[in-house]
Amino acid sequence: MWALLGIVSGCAGLPADPTPPQYQGLAGSPSLPDCEGPVSAGKVRVTHVGTATLILEIGPFRLLTDPALDPKGQDYAFGWGTHSRKLLDPLPGQADVEAMAFDAVLVSHEQHADNLDAPGRRLLARAPVTITTRQGARRLGDKAVGLRPWESHTLTTPEGQSLRITATPARHGPAGTRPIVGPVIGMLLEWDDRDGAIYISGDTVDFRRLDEIGEHAKIDVAFLHLGGVQFPKNTGRMRFTMDAEGALDAIDRLDPRLVVPVHYDGWNHFRQPPDEMRRALEGSAVADRIRVLPRGRCVEL
Numbered sequence: 001m002w003a004l005l006g007i008v009s010g011c012a013g014l015p016a017d018p019t020p021p022q023y024q025g026l027a028g029s030p031s032l033p034d035c036e037g038p039v040s041a042g043k044v045r046v047t048h049v050g051t052a053t054l055i056l057e058i059g060p061f062r063l064l065t066d067p068a069l070d071p072k073g074q075d076y077a078f079g080w081g082t083h084s085r086k087l088l089d090p091l092p093g094q095a096d097v098e099a100m101a102f103d104a105v106l107v108s109h110e111q112h113a114d115n116l117d118a119p120g121r122r123l124l125a126r127a128p129v130t131i132t133t134r135q136g137a138r139r140l141g142d143k144a145v146g147l148r149p150w151e152s153h154t155l156t157t158p159e160g161q162s163l164r165i166t167a168t169p170a171r172h173g174p175a176g177t178r179p180i181v182g183p184v185i186g187m188l189l190e191w192d193d194r195d196g197a198i199y200i201s202g203d204t205v206d207f208r209r210l211d212e213i214g215e216h217a218k219i220d221v222a223f224l225h226l227g228g229v230q231f232p233k234n235t236g237r238m239r240f241t242m243d244a245e246g247a248l249d250a251i252d253r254l255d256p257r258l259v260v261p262v263h264y265d266g267w268n269h270f271r272q273p274p275d276e277m278r279r280a281l282e283g284s285a286v287a288d289r290i291r292v293l294p295r296g297r298c299v300e301l
């Protein structure tokens with residue numbers, strides 16, 4: 001099913017790309033052992049690698065999100081004196097992910113190493129296109145497409161199958177922190193044979209503009225970046241991503257059929273313990289919508 005000959009890209013709201021990136025062809029590109037064969041029509045096949053790193057297989061497209069592929073044990077600075085240690089290895093590991101080919105890499109923001117680390121950056125060089133913020137695209141270079149909220153970029157196969165990626169509003173902290181934390185986008189993925197969109201929140205708190213997303217699209221599966229990020233020594237009780245309580249507010253605003261938490265364990269700046277998150281979500285009125293995925297395993301949704 002990966003025997004595509006080429007892929008062309010188009011982008012609403014930006015000048016046409018004079019040299020659309022040519023897709024190298026996924027034929028012969030390894031899949032994960034439990035992910036062989038075609039994805040069921042209308043389904044998305046998901047592997048949660050760790051943090052916010054997802055392998056998404058949708059129709060003929062294979063995407064990678066927020067690649068953080070370093071092994072555990074390193075410390076990272078996030079600016080303004082904040083830092084964090086990585087506590088879990090990616091699953092599958094870096095080499096297995098690097099052996100795969102991707103039609104596009106989606107990076108909610110490039111300025112933080114838990115969303116894009118050094119091996120992730122090397123991988124961008126091999127992907128036909130990276131979709132990220134406008135600021136991030138300027139930093140990442142020629143193959144990156146920068147989107148502001150509600151701008152779109154469409155991947156299209158020679159056979160005419162298409163996947164539209166639309167940037168959505170995100171705010172990576174309390175009101176007024178954007179100049180410090182930097183821009184972030186979420187993304188909506190919409191394609192022909194699926195009823196409802198996939199939503200990836202990016203690193204964001206729950207805030208008023210999430211209402212726009214629920215109004216713009218019927219959301220089938222929402223991948224929410226949680227973790228309740230805080231840096232108590234630097235910024236006290238300020239929270240830079242949603243915790244379970246924030247997720248419940250987002251679910252109220254977005255009304256998705258299914259919710260998959262990501263970006264909630266494996267780093268010591270994620271301050272809400274995963275067990276506490278699960279208890280809060282799975283004990284809530286929307287418990288039947290919550291799907292916590294096993295890391296490193298393929299799941300069809």
Ligand SMILES: [Zn+2]
Pocket residue numbers: 109112115172203
């Ligand atoms: Zn971040």
